[in-house]
Amino acid sequence: MRRYFFNASLSAEQCYGYYRGDIKYVVVTADNGERIQLQFRHFQRYVDINGLRGRFRLTLADNASFVALEKIN
Template sequence: MRRYFFNAMLSAEQCYGYYRGDIKNVVVTTDSGERVQLMFKHFQRFIGSDGIRGRFRLIVSEQGAFVSLDKIN
């Protein structure tokens, strides 16, 4: 398993793009400087009235398949 840590800040307006169908994926830059793309649907449970804000841990398999996304702060 590979673990990536990153901060994410998306405004409520950016999150609305997901519900309108405009946004399918999000590209984040991890603490190690790697760019990782994941489906926006994995962030859905973290959306609040002000959008998404927080520190996250992404776990993917050795083959790169999504395993989990957790808010860690």
């Protein structure tokens, strides 16, 4: 398993573009400098009226498949 830590911040307006289906992926930069592309659907439960803000831990299997995304702060 591989774990990545990163901060994410999207305004409510930006999130609306994802909900409309205009955009499907979010690109984040992990603390180690790696850029990671994730489907927006993994973030949906963390979106509120202000958008998306927080610190996250992404867990991937050894074959790079998605395991979990957790908001840690």
